[in-house]
Amino acid sequence: MNRSSDILDTPVEYLKGVGPARADALKKELGVFTFRDLLGHYPFRYVDRSRFHSAAEIRSDAAYVQLVGRIKDFQKAGPPRAERLTATLTDSSGSIELVWFKGLRWILNKIRPDVDYIVFGKPAWFNGKYNIPHPEIEPLENRTSGVAGENLQPFYNSTEKLKSRGLDSKGIARILRNLIPAVQGHIPENLPQVLLREMGFITREEALVNVHFPSSPDILNQARNRLKFEELFFIQLDLLNHKMLRTEKSKGHVFEAIGSYFNDFYHHHLPFELTEAQKRVLREIRSDQKSGRQMNRLLQGDVGSGKTLVALMTMLMALDNGYQACLMAPTEILAGQHFATVTRMLGSLDVRVALLTGSTRTPERKKIHLGLQDGTLQILIGTHALIEESVRFTDLGVVIIDEQHRFGVAQRARMWSKNIIPPHILVMTATPIPRTLAMTLYGDLDISVIDELPPGRKPVKTVHFYDKDRLRVFGFIREKIREGRQVYIIYPLIQESEKLDLKDLQDGYESITREFPLPGYAVSMVHGKMASPDKEYEMQRFKKGETQIMVSTTVIEVGVDIPNASVMIIENAERFGLSQLHQLRGRVGRGADQSYCILMSKYELTHEARRRLQTMVRTHDGFEIAEEDLKLRGPGDLQGTQQSGILDLKIADLVKDEKILRLAREKAIRLLETDPRLEQQENKPVVAFLQSMKRHRADWSRIS
Ligand code: ADP
Ligand code: MG
Numbered sequence: 124m125n126r127s128s129d130i131l132d133t134p135v136e137y138l139k140g141v142g143p144a145r146a147d148a149l150k151k152e153l154g155v156f157t158f159r160d161l162l163g164h165y166p167f168r169y170v171d172r173s174r175f176h177s178a179a180e181i182r183s184d185a186a187y188v189q190l191v192g193r194i195k196d197f198q199k200a201g202p203p204r205a206e207r208l209t210a211t212l213t214d215s216s217g218s219i220e221l222v223w224f225k226g227l228r229w230i231l232n233k234i235r236p237d238v239d240y241i242v243f244g245k246p247a248w249f250n251g252k253y254n255i256p257h258p259e260i261e262p263l264e265n266r267t268s269g270v271a272g273e274n275l276q277p278f279y280n281s282t283e284k285l286k287s288r289g290l291d292s293k294g295i296a297r298i299l300r301n302l303i304p305a306v307q308g309h310i311p312e313n314l315p316q317v318l319l320r321e322m323g324f325i326t327r328e329e330a331l332v333n334v335h336f337p338s339s340p341d342i343l344n345q346a347r348n349r350l351k352f353e354e355l356f357f358i359q360l361d362l363l364n365h366k367m368l369r370t371e372k373s374k375g376h377v378f379e380a381i382g383s384y385f386n387d388f389y390h391h392h393l394p395f396e397l398t399e400a401q402k403r404v405l406r407e408i409r410s411d412q413k414s415g416r417q418m419n420r421l422l423q424g425d426v427g428s429g430k431t432l433v434a435l436m437t438m439l440m441a442l443d444n445g446y447q448a449c450l451m452a453p454t455e456i457l458a459g460q461h462f463a464t465v466t467r468m469l470g471s472l473d474v475r476v477a478l479l480t481g482s483t484r485t486p487e488r489k490k491i492h493l494g495l496q497d498g499t500l501q502i503l504i505g506t507h508a509l510i511e512e513s514v515r516f517t518d519l520g521v522v523i524i525d526e527q528h529r530f531g532v533a534q535r536a537r538m539w540s541k542n543i544i545p546p547h548i549l550v551m552t553a554t555p556i557p558r559t560l561a562m563t564l565y566g567d568l569d570i571s572v573i574d575e576l577p578p579g580r581k582p583v584k585t586v587h588f589y590d591k592d593r594l595r596v597f598g599f600i601r602e603k604i605r606e607g608r609q610v611y612i613i614y615p616l617i618q619e620s621e622k623l624d625l626k627d628l629q630d631g632y633e634s635i636t637r638e639f640p641l642p643g644y645a646v647s648m649v650h651g652k653m654a655s656p657d658k659e660y661e662m663q664r665f666k667k668g669e670t671q672i673m674v675s676t677t678v679i680e681v682g683v684d685i686p687n688a689s690v691m692i693i694e695n696a697e698r699f700g701l702s703q704l705h706q707l708r709g710r711v712g713r714g715a716d717q718s719y720c721i722l723m724s725k726y727e728l729t730h731e732a733r734r735r736l737q738t739m740v741r742t743h744d745g746f747e748i749a750e751e752d753l754k755l756r757g758p759g760d761l762q763g764t765q766q767s768g769i770l771d772l773k774i775a776d777l778v779k780d781e782k783i784l785r786l787a788r789e790k791a792i793r794l795l796e797t798d799p800r801l802e803q804q805e806n807k808p809v810v811a812f813l814q815s816m817k818r819h820r821a822d823w824s825r826i827s
Contacts, residue, residue: 166277313812375417382443424573426709446520686714
């Protein structure tokens, strides 16, 4: 370790202006332990303090404003415990109200009527006019902000705890001002010179100094672009490196030939022609399995695109070569459904398949364990129960994981360790992932896409109705049930208010049973709080057509396949995310009949909620919906990303920085092509930085 990195490793406590108490808060609240960490706490916004606004021009609450004027007419209002203080700031153009809810006495004592003040804050629209709540105020005379060379004021994320220790945004800026001179001259470059020149980047040190205290908007841009690039570049390098190592090191089972299981199934049991996309994906899988390398493939395919069949045929390839296979689903309902589908499709083929879930009884469980060990059991389908210690295969050749976003990285890692030679892994997801996200989340996996639905599918007609249209909707339900169809009615279930939601669901169920009385209408209800045998029982009743209406929470979301159900009604649709709505809609449109999706919502909607519903009405394309979702919510909230931690990006933004991401990936690929072991002198900075990254955080890149 050289001297430069010593300084960056200094505990933040030793920085001027910090000390033990603040250091403690920085650690707990921001995960800032060292000088390096603090340097990496970038501002989230910059405000131009060189510009002054006039009171008359304030027409929006979108941006911060800075005014100069006199402050007068102090007035207190409101009840004693919730008093507020208002005053008027007047400049040559007009005036605007300032308002305080805290520290009233202090303000009253501090502000004098005959002094010009700089007032800085974010306007708010209140009672038909703009005011500025809790502005920053300083006398024009002893102005410290916006002085020459520091016109762009950085804004930092802070927390209540930090604020109580004097580390609000300004306080954080203050300690960073102490940090910069201490580390200047000690910040090592982490990109090769060639790359720096090629990209026209400023040095790392320049970038880090200027991202905190930019001397001009232009240099700020350069600093941010460089830091975004380097953030994405090192993620890509790590992912690609990992993939390369795995490809080299981990052997995979070689499935030499396609044999009688596969052929027999393909020629005699397949109920329909495979789509071109299914054929292509099977070829991709086949070539992985012959290669001698372990397959690590992500299969993306929209709901209803026929992934289950691909899974089954992939498992048959393993069986043909004397291996076992397993298929893991996120819920018991789905595992059960897969089991039923697989046994039905296999028909008279002599393949031994078993189902293992949390509710499998001990005798049956024992039989399964035995069958796995003596090799007589060939395909095991199940839930998380599959990854329990006690489940041991003799020769597991392939693992298929359905709807991967419900499984954490750690769980996948456990499948890995089930054999000396790791099984081939196929992860299937119906949640289309935007390209930028796939590149980052699954940069080390190979990706296959089923981009074609089986023939004859009619797009689901989607409409958005308000609560007042309910009678019309009921009429429609009656008509469809009379035609012999079945109907889903889905209610939201959000963890935090589970009780309330459950009440919504029960109220809904009661009003539906009142509206649709027996005979003629039987109603099922399923929710997550039910015991699984009860859930299963209700699902089966609906599946067999014994009930016409299924009132449910989102437990029904993933993968349930009931072709006769052709109407999907989503209550409080404004409370669902886009990918969830898309998943739910995918439950219908599986049979030959025209299907419908009715999105019910209240009348007043946030802008975002309205856009979500409009998107659903406009398009059926899962990828388009995923892109929109990414735009609306940002990557942090997308399914599958939370547990990964991969998207803790500090500065890059996967929505806005797609171009930079592509460049970063391209450059990372090229670097590894020309110097796979990173041995060349000019790549030393890269290696040093990768090592310091490894020291500072866990290796999250192991997807499988
Ligand atoms: P998903 O990709 O959502 O898991 P499924 O595997 O459940 O989709 O398939 C949806 C439906 O389409 C099933 O009823 C399945 O039998 C049917 N299916 C699958 N492949 C084809 C095909 N090539 N031609 C016609 N129907 C198909
Ligand atoms: Mg499925």
